Amino acid sequence: MSDRGLDAFIVPRADAHQGEYVADADARLRWLTGFTGSAGFAIATTRTAGLFVDGRYKVQARAQVDPAQFSVLDWPATKPSDWLREALPQGGTVGFDPWLHTRKEIKAMRSGLEGSGIALLATDQNPLDAAWTDRPAPAIGAARLHPDDLAGETAMEKRDRIAADLREAGQKSALLTLPDSISWLLNIRGSDLPRNPVVQSFAILGDDGHVALFADPAKFDDALRGHLGNAVTIEPPEQLITALDNAAGPMRLDPATAPEAAFLRLELSGISIASGSDPVILPKARKNAAELAGMRDAHRRDAVAMADLLAWLDAHGPDGLTEIDIVEKLENFRRDQGILDISFDTISGVGPNAALPHYRVTRDSNRPLVEGEILLVDSGGQYIDGTTDITRTLAIGRARPDAIGPNTAVLRGMIALSRVRFPTGVTGAHLDALARQFLWAEGLDFDHGTGHGVGAALCVHEGPARISRASDVALQEGMILSNEPGYYREGAFGIRIENLVAIQPAEAEDGREMLGFETLTLCPIDRRLIDPAALSPDDIAWLDAYHARVATEIGPLVSGDTTAWLMRETRPLGRD
Structure with missing residues (x-):
């Protein structure tokens, strides 16, 4: 933190997909604090640290974390912006990993810190990752077909239906960041995570129904590639940044679920953003x-x-x-x-x-x-x-x-x-x-x-x-x-x-x-x-x-x- 000019850093439980379950490689909050609950976050300054949990987890958190290192705080009764105002009374810079926070979350934090002299800074590198020297490798689980007779609709029909919604709204594309939305849309299931049968991935859905799927290609065998067809291209996850730089706009992003990093990248590239809910989430529900x-x-x-x-x-x-x-x-x-x-x-x-x-x-x-x-x-x-x-x-x-x-x-x-x-x-x-x-x-x-x-x-x-x-x-x-x-x-x-x-x-x-x-x-x-x-x-x-x-x-x-x-x-x- 000191090397990066940070007075504090926020450590959420979330991964880049904002899922309830996170892979071991993304379990930063657990590694830092020992807390294993499914919701919460920590903020560490150079002198103190707080673990924020809701009423479901207050007893569990007190049992799992070291009270000499972390104060267990009742959230949302204790707002992180209020805690930071007390922890950094002279102002300072609070860092956050923009891939691990949504735009809605960061907007609320900025609003709470207004007038405090405290700045929020999106970091290029996560300082916790630099300290986590034995971090596990990302999970790579095989993807599988979810049969059309159980889905009740083919993947092509779903893609065409959602693409028509984009066209009606005047949007050229949508960034999908929720793995369950992507898995439902393409009639696939995965094994990257325990308990949740999703394929960890990002996707860009075009208004023509084409999908660029950003996931490890090793997850997909030839049969599954044949099921997805030519209208779905599979690209390595690291290609997402390039795709965002060259995306067709307006691109729809959900402020409640998409990472702040995606918004920042599109803004840097001058691509028009249409803020709106994930277009798959309601049809899936x-x-x-x-x-x-x-x-x-x-x-x-x-x-x-x-x-x-x-x-x-x-x-x-x-x-x-x-x-x-x-x-x-x-x-x-x-x-x-x-x-x-x-x-x-x-x-x-x-x-x-x-x-x-x-x-x-x-x-x-x-x-x-x-x-x-x-x-x-x-x-x-x-x-x-x-x-x-x-x-x-x-x-x-x-x-x-x-x-x-x-x-x-x-x-x-x-x-x-x-x-x-x-x-x-x-x-x-x-x-x-x-x-x-x-x-x-x-x-x-x-x-x-x-x-x-x-x-x-x-x-x-x-x-x-x-x-x-x-x-x-x-x-x-x-x-x-x-x-x-x-x-x-x-x-x-x-x-x-x-x-x-x-x-x-x-x-x-x-x-x-x-x-x-x-x-x-x-x-x-x-x-x-x-x-x-x-x-x-x-x-x-x-x-x-x-x-x-x-x-x-x-x-x-x-x-x-x-x-x-x-x-x-x-x-x-x-x-x-």
Whole structure:
């Protein structure tokens, strides 16, 4: 930093693609701080350093980082610009790697620092990379074809459709920086990253439908090149800079997802920029009939794996089992159902570990299952035809009495969101309170969004829609979201109940266009943690109907001891 004239430097968790998962070669924040969460950033000055994390990670961050080196800061309550004003009271220069930050992010930082005398400087070289002498090599995983019958549309049809949107907007090209957008557009999948089956790449889509794909050519065999055809050229990643220097403008860039470096390069070359959302992101989020059918099929197979796990756990009991045993057993059951990979690192937390919303078990943190404690299992699978994500909260033996009330409030919120009908134009921000209302009535809440978008045989976290107070994207038919309210009592237990839901047209009495949710996830909800007296008649009707559907659809697919367990766990609530 000193050699580069910097008084501070920002280290984000992000890579150049702004993905949730980063390759080991891009895990700069983890290398610097020891923090392994999926969101956060650090700022280091020559005298002090801060790690900024949101409410999901505050306990985890304090456990993982050295407090003598890093102050763990509550973000966004603590704004980085405010922290820098205090850390650099006399002004100074703050460096950042322009490939690791979006224009929207840098614009907000500049605004926050206005009048402080502190300058933001995009560095040509990242000083952290110079210090990281044992940095791993970039991952190079083979790409594969995603069949057209599962995609529901050929890559050529997709390219032509998006190119027509560019022409209508008067734009000559678009820079695509999100690997899931590129993988969806070209009907390909990859293995560069664990959990997310994307091809790490950049792409330039022309208004004629031609795509210049910037990725390591070694990822593509002859068969895949034949699938892509002559309208898709594959060039090494280092050629992107030259392509940007010679791009046809106006070029569309998304300020919320594209790296600042791309904007700076185009501006330097005098190429017109059209700021706008990634043109693929919304069409990708609106699943077609084939994608929805694949997701339903994947969820049925995933439900068998979950039922096998829960039946086995009830029969085995807690003796001798640990959090890791649950992870390994569930992954084995999912392999029996044909997963290609898990869709994210399985969360298996008992007791106080379950109170960490994004807990990841390690050999050091691994806790045994104990009678009377709460086990939270949040997991999912990547199948050839779909992506799953499910959370169930389970009593180990007899239910812990002080968890029954919060669990019932969480369940009621999940049911309220499952049942809702809403007019077109409604965003996730409008619906978020429905899932929290029963917790709020008890003075309780949770510090994460209620739902995120989910890809079809793609990333388990997908934009642009979500159910959150911060969401401003209108919910549309075909989108798939999670429905996952929760409650976390630090040092005691954690609760979360999660189903995936697909947005479908809903009936309306006056002819108004209405939407509603189709529940995709099919797995019993632990009745030991439910207080039936606290449920409304509508709640009970929904839960009984849900369990009846689980029995009908999954019953014929399970066998042995799982069959008897499933029939018992899906009986009407009044028959306990």
